[in-house]
Amino acid sequence: MSKNQVPYKIYLSENEMPKAWYNVRANMKTDHRPLLNPATLQPAKLDELEAVFNTECAKQELNDSDEYIEIPDEVRSFYKMYRPSPLVRAYCLEKLLDTPARIYYKFEGNNTSGSHKLNSAIAQAYYAKQQGLKGLTTETGAGQWGTALSMACGYFGLDLTVYMVRCSYEQKPMRKTLMSTYGAKVIASPSDTTEVGRRILAEFPDNTSGSLGTAISEAVEVAVSSEGKYKYSLGSVLNQVLLHQSVIGIESKIAMEKVDEYPDIIVGCAGGGSNLGGLVSEFMHDKLTGKANPYIIAVEPMSCPSLTKGVFAYDFCDTGKVTPLAMMYTLGSGFMPAPSHAGGLRYHGMSPIISQLYHDGYIDEARAVSQTDVFDAAVKFARVEGILPAPESSHAIKVAIDEALKCKESGEAKTILFGLTGTGYFDLYAYEKFLNGTLTDAPPAEEALAKSEGDIPKI
């Protein structure tokens, strides 16, 4: 097939859909260092993780040996409702940019949660149901994860309480309604419903816009104090999440093979790492086993630059310091990003797997981009490709465009793959600000970074 006869959208058939998730840890040269129990500073064991997560997910969290883990039939059935997601050849964007590059994106937004988050939500809810739990607790930033887990819990008849970062809660009331439609209870965080919430409200009376770190603390507190009826569920950062999200990359690789393509460059936005980790999965497998060497770029917002400005150290996963410590790139668990419109990228840390891969050079580059540049790319993309992208996804669009323009300059016909993680239907207040010129960039001051990094425990 000529490279320009590739269809606009490449779908797998149902029986080509992955039957197993890919566990990158089985192939990592240096595994990431283990989670530590915050009380003992010893590696967290299964029973400690089980206090927080459902048992199967706790096991997956610790699994560093099985290359592939079977996807349960009920999860595969649910996947079939909205997967396989299309791999799209961005012909119209290529034309707009007048680039010799061939641009592909894996579009994960064609489901009501609006993003890739459903891939892990349905798995976590399934295992919770199997275990006989009453329900789950979680946090949400942009609202995509909360919506996804609401859908998943609604499907399996589980209760769900969502702590939603307050600035998102206020900017996106419709997200709350959407979660309620699927039966979830949604609480703005920081809240007075938890000890940690009350403590943070008292400590930072002037900054109640919240953060993912705080919302995590609240959701974990509710789960661990429920006498085992509820467990906590997290939409990013964790090994289990990257495992479930590997469907993105597995499908992408099969779809690209169908049209005889392989990416030279892979671009993914990175907040906690769920999308980037999922997108690169089988490509990273190739890289770790020496079969191929795609150039991988992690894109983050200047306002929350964990990879580009953070340090690689053990730190708490939450602001309230109730979770295990993870070895990761972190800005410090007390870091409070300026209100930013890419709510899904406002996390102080980064997936330990992604952190280790970046530290070891398997993720080739991290790039921080400004919010106005991101929205400029988003609007360009929307007008020619017909999809209104989420601000998070638009970070990847921005860098994919930059790389395609470099190809224009050099004349190279590189193959670029990026992850279009979701849609921006609930982010139109931010688009409105961009269109009327009131959207600003908010990189953190060096002093603020130094201060929050000063909080990182010395381990």
Next chain:
Amino acid sequence: MSKNQVPYKIYLSENEMPKAWYNVRANMKTDHRPLLNPATLQPAKLDELEAVFNTECAKQELNDSDEYIEIPDEVRSFYKMYRPSPLVRAYCLEKLLDTPARIYYKFEGNNTSGSHKLNSAIAQAYYAKQQGLKGLTTETGAGQWGTALSMACGYFGLDLTVYMVRCSYEQKPMRKTLMSTYGAKVIASPSDTTEVGRRILAEFPDNTSGSLGTAISEAVEVAVSSEGKYKYSLGSVLNQVLLHQSVIGIESKIAMEKVDEYPDIIVGCAGGGSNLGGLVSEFMHDKLTGKANPYIIAVEPMSCPSLTKGVFAYDFCDTGKVTPLAMMYTLGSGFMPAPSHAGGLRYHGMSPIISQLYHDGYIDEARAVSQTDVFDAAVKFARVEGILPAPESSHAIKVAIDEALKCKESGEAKTILFGLTGTGYFDLYAYEKFLNGTLTDAPPAEEALAKSEGDIPKI
């Protein structure tokens, strides 16, 4: 293939996508009566229609002889960005209902306009561009059509002015932003930017929530007074729109054939008729030519019951009485529906093609349903099928569920096809009302109906 081995989603490949639209008028036993010039009451001729519409669309409006009309290459290319849309087997809904019926829906919401409206928008914009027009004017109710035409005009670099029914404009500010993102200018209707708007504001000072009929008057006025630079574009009712929307039914039929199915019952929501007309296209072809006889149900809201409570008569297509007259089921062009959340179904009239087919018994039944029943069905559907449906689409869901439950009672394994026209991401204020119990039904009083029908001209 066993009927229960059908995949969850049935896609056509790109080269199976239709190359021509189906023009049902070529096969209708009784063609619908022609549009009349409101000044002369004589059938509107091409040059009169060209004063309002672009030339190619005006020709299509009058074409009653060509069974198939080729889809231009540029329109097909655009279609490939978001089509073919999936035909979905609603396994989870079937399980919830415990019905022997096999339920399929054609999902048109996987594009940023959120609905099927893009199918006609891109065609109308293409022809306008070909003719060298500067831009288009239009109206929008729920906002789906306005968004679709914004995307289409943005793609071809055409100006667009959208008159948006004021109650929608106020309930859905994000719709306005979305249209602006694609470069459109959005004005709440009735407005003081047109003569007809000012007149209606003066006549109904207490009812400024607006109606599609009024917004149409405003958009037409701007187009016809632009010295040919702008033409008007309409997203429903017209023959040309049903022509373009025929892709829905053509694709549906091919997809059903792939899994050896044919619908016993076809259910579509009907406001102006664009979705129902599109959905039934090739199935109606079979019916008109005696090849098959699916039972076709048009579903409308009790609050705007043109087929079930209207009269079949010549009437104006707009409230300001500036458009040609159409022979159709109508509640009277002055009918002001109570503020309803299915903004796309608030039109006083009905497509002349749909009206004639209903009058002649080819559309077997029209059914009016209440808003609370519709939202109840919508939430049920969302929880098991994972898609938050638009209120308009949910009218079809409600009746599809009712029919499937009848099958449960009778034990019949009927095949039901319904049109899931779009998503409800911009309708969450209405879901919120439903969830908190403040959503009400608003069937019009008999006196109000009698009064507005009294306005219908005696022709």
